[in-house]
Amino acid sequence: MRVASDFRELARRALSGKWGSAVLTTLVASILGADIMVNGGSSTSGITNSVTNVVNRGNGDSSYNGILSTMSITSLTYILGAMMAIVTVLIVVGLVQYVIGSFVSLGLIQYNLDLIDGKDVEFGQIFSKASMFGKAFWLRLRMGIFTFLWTLLLIIPGIIKSYAYSMSGFIMAENPEMTAKEAMKVSEKMMAGNKWRLFCLQFSFIGWQLLCILSLGIGFLWLTPYMNAATAAFYDEISREPLN
Template sequence: MMKNTITMSNQDIISYAKNKVSQNWGLAIVGSLVYAVITSIASMLSIGVILVSGPLSLGYAYWSLFILRKDRFEVEHLFDGFKNFVNALVTYLLMILLVFAWTLLLIVPGIIKALAYSQAIFILADEPETKGMDALRKSEAMMKGNKTKYFLMGLLFLLLGIACIFTLGIGFLFLAPVIQVSLAKFYDEVRRKYTGESIESEIDEIGTLEVE
C-alpha cells in the first residue's frame, strides 16, 4: 500500500456522507437542485457554460464541505465560488484542456489524468490563493495510490444512478447530495493522509470564507 493511500472504504465514506446529509434532507436536495438547474441553464449558452462552470464547481465544493465539516446547509454557499472567479475559471479550464489533451492520445490516459486532477477544485476551496497548475499538481500528488478507489466509487455511483431510473427519477433527488458530500469526504480523507494530519482532527477552515 502506498503512503498516500487512504484506508477508509468507499462504503464507509458514502455511509458517513449519507448520515451528514440526512440531518437535513430538504436543504440538501434544494442545494443540489439549484446547482443542477443553474448548470443546465448555463449549458444552453455556449459561452455561458465555460464562464460559470468553474465558479459553480467551486461553489458546490464549498457547499458540500460546509455540510461535511460544519453541518451547515446554506444554499448561498453555492455562489461563493464567484468570490474567487478568475482562479476557479482558470483551474477548471486547465483541468478540462489537459484531460482532453491526454484523451486525444488514448482514452485510458485521459481517464487516469481526470482521476489525478479530481481534487483540484476542493483544494482551491481550502486554499483559495493556490494557482491553477499548482492545484492540479497537488491533486495529482494527493491521488497517488487513490485513483483506483476513486474510480470504483464513481462506478458505484453510476450503478446507483441507473437504479434511480426505476424510481422515475425521484431517487436522483436523494442521490445527488450524497454523491457530492461523499466526494468531499473522500477529499478530506486524501488531504489528511497527504498532509499527515491526525485522522481524528477536524479540519475547520474552508478557504477564507467564514460566513456567519
C-alpha cells in the same frame, strides 16, 4: 483506511436532517452549470443533429424531396432560420453556464465540505466563491484542455488524468491563494495511489444509478447530493495524508 462503504456512511450521516437543503442546493447549482457527479446529456447536440438529419435526408431521401418540393423556399428558410436560432440560443446558454458554473462548482464543493465537517450549511454557499471567478474559470478550462489532450493519446490515459485532476476544485476551494496550475499539481500528488479508491467509490453507486434511471431520472435529485457528499468525505480523508 476507509473504503467506499465508509464514505457512503459518512455522507448519510452528514445529510441526515439536511436532505432538503442538499437537494435544492445541488439542483440549482447544476442548473447554473456547476460540475456534479452525475451529468446529463447535451440538448444542444441533439437539436444540432436533428437539423443535420433534416438537411441530409432532404438531400438523399425521395420522400423528403417530395415534401420539400411542395414547400416554398421562403417557408423552408423560416423553418431553418428558427431552428438555427434555437441552436444559437442553446449554445449561448451553455457558454454562460460554463462561465458561471466555474465558481458555483467551487461553492458547491465548499457546501459539501462543510456538510461533512458537521458545520451549518445554507443554499447561498454556492455563490460564496464568486470573488474567485477568474481562477475558477481558468481551473475548469485548464483541466478540460489537459484532460482532452491526454485523451487524444488514448482513452485510458485521459481517464487516468481525469482522476488525477479530480481533487483540484476541492484544493482551490480550500486554498484560494493557489493558482490553477498549483491546484492541479497538488491534486496529482494527492491522488497518487488513490485513483482506484475513488473509482471504487463511484462504482459503488451503480445500483442506485440504475434505479434512478428506472425512476425516469427523478431519483438523481437525491442521489447526486449523496454522491457529492461521499466524494467530499473521500477528499477530507486523503487531504490529511502527507504528500509525496
